[in-house]
Structure formats: C-alpha cells, structure tokens
Amino acid sequence: MQVKRLGERGLIAMIHRMQSAPPPGMVGIGDDAAVLPAQQRGWLISQDMLVEDIHFRWDWSAPEQVGVKAAHVNMSDIAAMGGRPRAALTSVAVPGSLSSEVLESLYRGLTRAFDPFGVVIVGGDTVGAVDKLVLDVTILGEPGPGGPVMRQGARPGDRLLVSGRLGASYAGYMLLSHGIGWPGTDIDDRSVLTAHLEPQARVELGLAVAPFVHAMTDVSDGLVDEVRELTRFGSVGADVWLERLPICPATRRVGEHFGGDGRDYALYGGEDYELLMAVPPSHLQAVQEAAEATAIPLTEIGAITDRRQIRWLDDGNPVAVKDVAFFDHFSR
C-alpha cells in the first residue's frame, strides 16, 4: 500500500498502536496542539532534521534504522543538557510513491528507540509529494535536579572528558560510502557500521554526570568543533591531548585502510553523539563512578586553561587543526 492510501488518520492510528499512552497531565496526538504538563524546572527542547541522501541512504539503512537514528540524534541533545527526554514531535515529508510499510518501519524505529526512555510522540505533521524523505524531530526533556547543563561554564583547571569512542561513525561512513567489503573479520569491527547507522544517545550518562560537571555538549560535529564550543565563553581555552583520544581499533584500521590513522575521523568526522564535558578536578572521581554505573567509559583528553586559545597537542607537540568539519550539510 502506498503512503497516500494510508492517509494522515491511518498514520496517527498506527502511531497510537505502536506506543504507550502519554503519562498523566500530558495530552498527545489528536488535538490542535499537544499539552505538556507543568514542570518545576521548565522544559528542554531541540529539533534535528534528517534528509534522505544526506543523513541516511536507503541502500545503507533499513527504514527502522533511520527512525532509530533520528530518535537518538535528538535525544542526544537532551542528554548533552543533562536532561531526561520525555516527549517528541515528528514531521515527515514523504514521497507519495513510498510504501506505507516503509513509513511504518520508520515509526517502529522511532518508537522502539523512544520507548525505553519513556518518550512519547505527542504530535507532528505528515505531508507528501517530495523527492526525498525529510524527517524532522522535536525532542522535549526535563532538566536534571541541578538545572540544565550548558556549554558555557568551563573554568581553568577543569578536565575535559569524553564518553565512549570518537571517529567510529565516520569510519562506518567511509566503509559504506566506498562500497567496499569490510577488511576485518571479528564481530567488534562491525561496530563502526552500527555507530554510523544506529548511534546511541548517552542519556543515562548525561543524567548521572550532570551534578558534577561545569559544562557539557555532545560531539555531533567532530571534536574540533565541540571543544571550540566549550571554550567560546569567558576567557578560557583548552589543551587537548591527542594521544589520549579514545579511538577504537576498528576505527584505526579503517583509517589506515584509507591512508590515515583514524584520528581525523575523531577530530572532524562528526555524528559520534558522545558527551564532552568539563569537570573540576575535585569531581573527577564522582564523575568516573557515575560513568561506571552506566557502563560507558569516560576518557580524560585534556584540560581547560586560562589562555584564550586551544592547543592540540600530540605527545606535547602542537598540531594544527583544520577549520571545517567533514560534515557540513550546507555545502553538499
């Protein structure tokens, strides 16, 4: 069945079937607007758009994976504020020729990703007749007890810590875009494909570390860009210790295959959705313990300084970095 025969009412009924009812006080799909209950600390809100052939390709991703990715890319913004995602709105522009099964799978991916976090889709829009599918998600969250964790707030002496590993998403992208068979054989290696196709927002980690960090952001545009973001405010800079970057063996091997070492993927690749945070030394232990409870490793990769510059150091030697991330969606 084509999407245009499913209709907007059919789509709404489908979403209702796929997810739990909204919690008390929240009014979901079905009226002119949804109602979000009063929250003492207000609401966090963010919006990210995914476009076919830019953010995903049908020959790389199953429709369900596209839904999963859209959900996590958005939840990552709430995680970066130390908040808990609660509700979402989803707008989709679909080619009229698309089968309703594709749209159903896309929504199954969204609801499958949202459900463990208790996120409910409360509204959105669906329109037809475009060439490429466009999926726009608005995510809403609740700030943690200490309030939102902003990008602003890093102080000289803070340590820079990053979760998980960097560059893996771009390594996956390189493999997929070159259409070559994966050179390795062990199961770990496939993780770079998963990193690109189904990134995981660090929601629990963000919540756990929020009380102990001065500033935080997610690494969506590559490390170079995000360190700049954390040092944009006040009179601070940073030293980043490149030899410490958490780059997994699979990412290194992909990097070597294409004539590098994977480090560029970490610096410029983007779409890692790890958390980058500035932590005062007195809270390092608390942050590490919080991270252990969520089973996501944290790596100390640098420090905030009182110099208004960022030094990228390789075993102590300054290294020049480029100005632009690999992913500039505008320029493609």
Place this chain on the structure above:
Amino acid sequence: MQVKRLGERGLIAMIHRMQSAPPPGMVGIGDDAAVLPAQQRGWLISQDMLVEDIHFRWDWSAPEQVGVKAAHVNMSDIAAMGGRPRAALTSVAVPGSLSSEVLESLYRGLTRAFDPFGVVIVGGDTVGAVDKLVLDVTILGEPGPGGPVMRQGARPGDRLLVSGRLGASYAGYMLLSHGIGWPGTDIDDRSVLTAHLEPQARVELGLAVAPFVHAMTDVSDGLVDEVRELTRFGSVGADVWLERLPICPATRRVGEHFGGDGRDYALYGGEDYELLMAVPPSHLQAVQEAAEATAIPLTEIGAITDRRQIRWLDDGNPVAVKDVAFFDHFSR
C-alpha cells in the same frame, strides 16, 4: 551568495539580528537545546511542515510571505487551544543553490509575523541538498487562565460559531492555480489572494473567547472536517445551517466564475485558519462581546445536538456532503 556559503553559523547570526532576545528564563539558540521556563499551566506545542510546490510556490509567494504563512499556520494551532504563542523552533531543508537572500527573506517573514505576538525563535536546524524547500515549524504556547480549550467538550444545545469568513483561501488558490486575471477590480477582491498567501492566526480572538467556549478548533481542513472533529467525542452531533456560512462576496464571485457558488470552498477548501467553537447559549453574548473587542466577526452557523449525526441543512433541507477535503497533501 548561495546558502551554502552563508553556513549554519551565518544563519544563526542572521536570526539573532532579526529578533528580540528571549524573555528572562528562556534560553534561545546556541546550546544543545533551548530552555523553556516553568509555566504553571504547562506548555502547548504543535508542529506544521510546509513544502515547496505543495503548500507554497515561488511563482505565487515572495519568500517573506512563505515565512509569514508558516508562522501563522503554526500560531493558529495555539490560538485554537485558547493559548498565547511564546516560542518557536524552525527547521529548513534548503536546495544548496538557493540564494541566501531567499533564506533571509523567509526568516524575515517568520520574525515579522512572530514579533507582534512576542514569539521568539529558540532553536531549529538547517540542512541542505534537497530539490524542494521544506520548512518545519514547532510552535510553543502558554495555555490561557482556564487551561487549554480542547476539541472535546461540546454539549447538546451549544451553538456553533465561526470567525471571519470561510472559503476565501481556496478561492485565492483557485485564482492562482488557473493563472487567470482576477475578474473583479475593487480592492476588496484581492483579499482572497491574501487569505491564501498570508493567512492570519486568530490569536487574540482565541484568547478572548477561551473562558466562554466548551470546545474549539481551527478550520485548517475545511468546515466538514472540523465539525466532525468537534463532534467526535461523546454522544453529540450537530446541525449546520449552510445558508448562514460566512462566505465573502469575492469568494462567491470566484466560485461562480468556476461554475459553483463558493460554498464548496468553505466546506472542503481548507487553509482558512478561522476558529470554530461550541458555545453554550448562556455565554453567547460574552463571546460576541469578546469578539467585538478583537474586531473579528463571529457567525452562528449551527448547533450541537444530542443525535450522533451531523446534518448539513440548506434552509432546513438536508444536503449530502463529501467525505474528503480538497487538500489531502498525501494524495498529491
């Protein structure tokens, strides 16, 4: 300059220049997520997507008008809940070849429409490389003192009232889509073009009548569809008095030109963005007085009944209506 040379940072700087700073407690563009302050009555939220060649065409609309329309289409959903719009997020997928002047005009339209209502753009996304421009707006509002006015709540004996006039947007669409010169000459007639290209959300009216109505919605998909929405709940139906529909002379004349009488435009045309409300007889006078204060006329066009059916009556004679609105964006 092409949009791709403007870049996302350039776009954000442009938006900052165009609008006022967010009110205290609200954190706007620039972090991973925006922060909406705590509101005692919670928040209203809705999302509407506009797609080039479906909701607008560059040969009919100036870019600024597209922004104005997107803003009002979204604010209309808040008006229909009896709420006050407060903040917005805007995502745009733009063809890379688009000039940055077009995007700037689009945003000028958005901010020009939002500004009088105190609505601030607090976030969004911008991505490139699609064929058709896609603009998705999320609107946030504050419920009125009596809480949100839902579609549910109409009771037998309530009167059905509608604001402004119906069918004018579709009359404008018919003129534009046939590419014919407008047959009339007086300035009033042009109002159907304006109704289609720059609809006005009934924000002040919605706020004014909210304390007195049982149920309300906006007429975005034609009257037939919206009366069904107001009678979907409980054991109510409605009588609608077709001879009373507020159809302006210009809409009638366009209807006659195309072999009808304009009534079909009111019933199925859509995009009128007027308010349809169920008012208890005891509050009719209060509602009319509230409307007079906003200078938007209200017309009594029917009544809620205790029969589970909708009767469309032309001078008392039942008339059959069609099942589908003219605008079904899915089926194009």
